[in-house]
Structures are given as structure tokens and as C-alpha cells.
Amino acid sequence: MLILQNTSKQSPLPPIPKTRSLFILTHEFHPQKGGIATFTEEMALSCSQQGFKVEVWAPGNGGKPSDKPWPFKVRRLDMKGTQDIPCLVTTGKEIIENRRDLRQASVYLPEPGPISAMLYLQLFHAFHPDKLYLTFHGSEILNYYAKLHHRVLLKKLIAKAERISAVSTFTHRLLLSRFPEAQHKTVLTPCALRSDFVGTNHRKIENSEKVVILTVGRLHPRKGQSFILKTLNLLPENLKAKVEFWMVGNGRHSDYQRELQSLVDQSEVTVKMLGQLDDTRLREVYEQADIFAMTSIHYKKSIEGFGLVYLEASAYGLPVIAHNIGGVPDAVVHDRTGLLVPPGDKQALVQAFIDLIEKPELRKKLGEAGRLWVSKYRWDKSVDMLFRRKELVILS
Incomplete structure (x- = not known):
């Protein structure tokens, strides 16, 4: 019940x-x-x-x-x-x-x-x-x-x-x-959304040379930034040159931070580690992004109960790529506001990125639906x- x-x-x-x-x-x-x-x-x-x-x-x-x-x-x-x-x-x-x-x-x-x-x-x-x-x-x-x-x-x-x-x-x-x-x-x-949340109707020009993929969250194994870095290296060569991956956030998990830095050093796509940003700068970063991605996982006894950041990304008109795990499906509706992928399915995650990188019309459709979706909360x-x-x- x-x-x-x-x-x-x-x-x-x-x-x-x-x-x-x-x-x-x-x-x-x-x-x-x-x-x-x-x-x-x-x-x-x-x-x-x-x-x-x-x-x-x-x-x-x-x-x-x-x-x-x-x-x-x-x-x-x-x-x-x-x-x-x-x-x-x-x-x-x-x-x-x-x-x-x-x-x-x-x-x-x-x-x-x-x-x-x-x-x-x-x-x-x-x-x-x-x-x-x-x-x-x-x-x-x-x-x-x-x-x-x-x-x-x-x-x-x-x-x-x-x-x-x-x-x-x-x-x-x-x-x-x-x-x-x-x-x-x-x-x-x-x-x-936060009561002082300031969204924007501005969207990045779709014919920009680069497709910016953004993630926002603590640098922690549960947030899954490493999965995104590994997956982007599996993209076709022509798409690797087209993509930039921006990471916002900091963390205290030193082993994981070293793992991320190693993956960044080996990455075949452009990666920007932006650290912790204030609200004004974060808003600017959201406005420059094309896709939001956060591939959370269950880590030991730590789980993703909801994921407020998914709602914030949708409020900015960004399509979302996420793992179908925990409370994420309450914040992201598959094929409506984003693409949900089973954790561990590498090929499905690669395909989700390919679809959104290659199809600006799909990004626009999911992003516009996301703006409407967040208003129900x-x-x-x-x-x-x-x-x-x-x-x-x-x-x-």
C-alpha cells in the first residue's frame, strides 16, 4: 500500500x-x-x-x-x-x-x-x-x-x-x-525548488560548437561522476571532439577525488572541474549547459533518496541523464524529462549520451517538459x- x-x-x-x-x-x-x-x-x-x-x-x-x-x-x-x-x-x-x-x-x-x-x-x-x-x-x-x-x-x-x-x-x-x-x-x-530559486528562460544557442554536459554534486562515490567520465571515453570519436564535461562540487572523500583526477587526466574529452560555486556563478553555468547528468549509485548504506538537483536542472530547461535508482524516478520521468538508465548497463548509458548529443530537438523536448514537471512539486x-x-x- x-x-x-x-x-x-x-x-x-x-x-x-x-x-x-x-x-x-x-x-x-x-x-x-x-x-x-x-x-x-x-x-x-x-x-x-x-x-x-x-x-x-x-x-x-x-x-x-x-x-x-x-x-x-x-x-x-x-x-x-x-x-x-x-x-x-x-x-x-x-x-x-x-x-x-x-x-x-x-x-x-x-x-x-x-x-x-x-x-x-x-x-x-x-x-x-x-x-x-x-x-x-x-x-x-x-x-x-x-x-x-x-x-x-x-x-x-x-x-x-x-x-x-x-x-x-x-x-x-x-x-x-x-x-x-x-x-x-x-x-x-x-x-x-528552493523558494529563492531564480531560473531563467534563456537557453544556449543550439548551434554552438560544443555540447556541454554538466553535473552538480558532492564529489562522492554515491554521486557517480566516475561513471560519466568513463562513459564519455566510449563515445564515437566524432562526438568526443564535440563534448565538454563540467563538474561542479567538492568533497572530502580523498580516495575518490584521486580516482576522479586520474580519470580526468586520461579523458579523451575536455573536462572542467569547477569546484564549489556560489549561486550566481552556478546559475551562469546552468545557462551554458546543454545536458545535465548525474549517475548516482547505492554506495554501501548510502542511497539516493530523491535528488533535488535533478529538479533544479529541469527548471533550467536541461534534459537529464541519470541512473534508474532509489528515489531518482520521482524527480526524473524517463522519456519525458530525461533518460533513465539501469545502473551497470554501460551500453545503455553510452547510447543515452549519444542520443542527447546528436539530437538537439530531443534535448529541447525533454528540457521543456522538465520545466513543467518541476511545478508539480x-x-x-x-x-x-x-x-x-x-x-x-x-x-x-
Whole structure:
């Protein structure tokens, strides 16, 4: 059974009273980059816009004032924002010290960091929030299930939750396969474009000499940049001369970075490693690209739960090439907004690149469809499903 968003027309819901307090606890928040940080920030913004009295507990930002005018309170905690023990302890101490306030409020744990802290805090009867909400992204489900004590504790936490959300149909199925207790209280809350996202109607001139293939993401084995580099070397010789591959992102995985550099040095196509870019420069790079590609894989217990970057690429009018894996099919529709390839099928991946390099009309068709596709994802819909709807929409 899948619990999905109801797409039928419904009458507007009454506004939420301003007195309804919502504490959002997170280890990933602005100015941190990444899908989970964006998800948490945008859910907080949308909750605030829909009438919640929001307070976010987030990692410190080096004592610097935030460069964003938040419409809600942000309490910066003395932690770096990881899932290591010191961060869990810091979150736990804050919860205990503020337990009286939290008892009268709703508490939302939008990612694995605070969920891990709450696994143990729930054993103390002194802390019970009025309502508890959880969101799962993918990889953490496998990690919790792998250890018996985490598995038992998460089942208890799920039982106490008012409602739970998953960011994709894949994550939803994964959650129910490991923790079926969540079945009757889980909804979908997919990612959407950032509220400050600035797209463009400008598209690169199609008769440009070079076809620019762009990838944006952490330099990490799960993101699969190495597959693209290897695949481009298998293109016909006439296409190799026509292609440029641009990589945006940085990483801490030194072995993988050395592998990428070795592949770049051996590459028969032009490769530009652009590093981490600010939003203005990234927008310029998107505008110069012809194709977006990110061939994610499952790496150990790390999986692609959704992939917000695919939506961003589609919003810029770029056709997408990706692996048909994890939550990617929720963001990329095969033969409509991009081309999905089974992981490990080298020939299919080569052919996908050939098709989009040689067929500008296909690039245009998929790119234009992508612009329309991303508009279906909205943060207010996700907030509505998680916090406001009394009924669950259950479909076979």
C-alpha cells in the first residue's frame, strides 16, 4: 500500500492558529549545503507561512550572524552539525533543558541527526512532546535497521509519532519494508525548488560548437561522476571532439577525488572541474549547459533518496541523464524529462549520451517538459500533507 498525495480538488483548509508552536530540530541547516539542509529550511519557511509559530534549533554558524532574514526564530546550538556523539549529546541536553516548552508543542525531526538523539531520549518519561513528526530520506533507514538496538528503539519512536513522511516513493517503500509499523501514518513529502530559486528562460544557442554536459554534486562515490567520465571515453570519436564535461562540487572523500583526477587526466574529452560555486556563478553555468547528468549509485548504506538537483536542472530547461535508482524516478520521468538508465548497463548509458548529443530537438523536448514537471512539486503541499490533513490518502 502506498500513501500518496491526493491530487483531486479540495476546499481550502482553515488557517492554523498562530499559537500552535512547532519546534524543528535539525543538524543540517543554512548555511550548510545539501538536499537535507534545503529540505529542512524550506519546510520551516512553509510552516511559518501557513501559520505555525516556528522555532528551529540548528548547528552554530561560527558565531556569524545569519545572512538570511528568517521569518521565524533560529536557535543556534554549540555543535558542528554532524551525526557524531557530541552533536547527539548537545541536541539531547537542549531537549531536556527545554522539555517543559516542548511538552506543549509539536516537535518535528526532519532528518537523521535529531532522530538519532530522540531514540534514546524517548526512554526518559520526563520528555513527551504534544505531537511528534518524523521525516525519512533513505540511507538512515538501512543504518537503523542494521543494528538491533536501533531497530527496536526506532520502532518505539515510530509508534509515538503523530505522522511520518518519506521524501520519495522509493523511501516510502523502503521504510515500510523495514518498519511496517509506519504504514498507517506515513505520507509523501517530496522536495521542491528552493523558494529563492531564480531560473531563467534563456537557453544556449543550439548551434554552438560544443555540447556541454554538466553535473552538480558532492564529489562522492554515491554521486557517480566516475561513471560519466568513463562513459564519455566510449563515445564515437566524432562526438568526443564535440563534448565538454563540467563538474561542479567538492568533497572530502580523498580516495575518490584521486580516482576522479586520474580519470580526468586520461579523458579523451575536455573536462572542467569547477569546484564549489556560489549561486550566481552556478546559475551562469546552468545557462551554458546543454545536458545535465548525474549517475548516482547505492554506495554501501548510502542511497539516493530523491535528488533535488535533478529538479533544479529541469527548471533550467536541461534534459537529464541519470541512473534508474532509489528515489531518482520521482524527480526524473524517463522519456519525458530525461533518460533513465539501469545502473551497470554501460551500453545503455553510452547510447543515452549519444542520443542527447546528436539530437538537439530531443534535448529541447525533454528540457521543456522538465520545466513543467518541476511545478508539480511544492513545499506547501508537503507541509499540508504532514501537518494539516486529518485523513491519509491510501492507494493500492
